[in-house]
Amino acid sequence: MDDVRKEFESLEELKPCPFCGCEMHLEDDDAEYRLVGEHKPSCYYDGLRNSIPRTAEVDADIKEIHETWNARAERNPVDGVETCPHCGVVCSCQKLKKGSWMMEGDHAMDCPIFLLFDDYPVFDTKTECLQCWNERA
Numbered sequence: 001m002d003d004v005r006k007e008f009e010s011l012e013e014l015k016p017c018p019f020c021g022c023e024m025h026l027e028d029d030d031a032e033y034r035l036v037g038e039h040k041p042s043c044y045y046d047g048l049r050n051s052i053p054r055t056a057e058v059d060a061d062i063k064e065i066h067e068t069w070n071a072r073a074e075r076n077p078v079d080g081v082e083t084c085p086h087c088g089v090v091c092s093c094q095k096l097k098k099g100s101w102m103m104e105g106d107h108a109m110d111c112p113i114f115l116l117f118d119d120y121p122v123f124d125t126k127t128e129c130l131q132c133w134n135e136r137a
Contacts, residue, residue, distance in 0.1 A: 015070045018085035019044045021137030026065065030054065033062070035069060035116060044103075044132050050117045069112050075136065082134045087111035093129045096122065101129035 014024040014035075020043035027034045032051045039046035052065065073088030083090055084105060091105030100122045107114035123129035 012066060012070070014066060015072065016137055017043060017045055018072060018137060019132075019135050020046075024069070026062075028054070033065065035112075042132060042135060044121060044135070045117075046121075048117050048119060048121060052116065065116075068110055068115060071110075071112075077134075080134075081130065082136060084111060084113060085136065086113060091133065093126050093133070095126070100124060101126045103129060103133045 014026065016023055017037050017039060020040040022037040022039050022043070024035055024037040027036050032053050034052075035050050037045070068086075071086055073083060073086060075085075076083050076088065078090050081091060081093070084107060087108035087110075089105040089107050089111070091103045093101050094104045095101055101124070102120055102122050109115070113120075121132065123132065
């Protein structure tokens with residue numbers, strides 16, 4: 001465990017949130033890792049729970065978690081909608097059966113949106129969904 005802590009402390013700094021620009025850091029306890037930041041209320045990541053259960057395999061790949069978060073794609077809006085800031089996939093705002101809206105896209109398997117978060121934000125209106133998604137730091 002001491003070797004993991006040393007590697008954890010020596011990792012490069014995490015890039016800020018690509019949506020709101022808040023500083024990010026990785027917290028760890030004996031059970032899990034969490035990406036944490038003081039997101040703005042309008043941030044796509046605000047209120048989302050993320051956790052990575054601690055296992056020997058995850059401890060060995062802690063550097064990869066940093067690299068995954070720090071990966072950024074070029075901005076390339078399509079029809080006024082920003083692509084995913086991490087993997088660059090084209091996304092769209094989809095209406096759910098309950099009448100709410102959510103961004104969807106075929107994110108890369110190593111994209112933090114796909115890999116690190118337990119859920120996706122849901123919005124009352126399409127406009128709110130697009131505004132939140134299109135906000136970039």
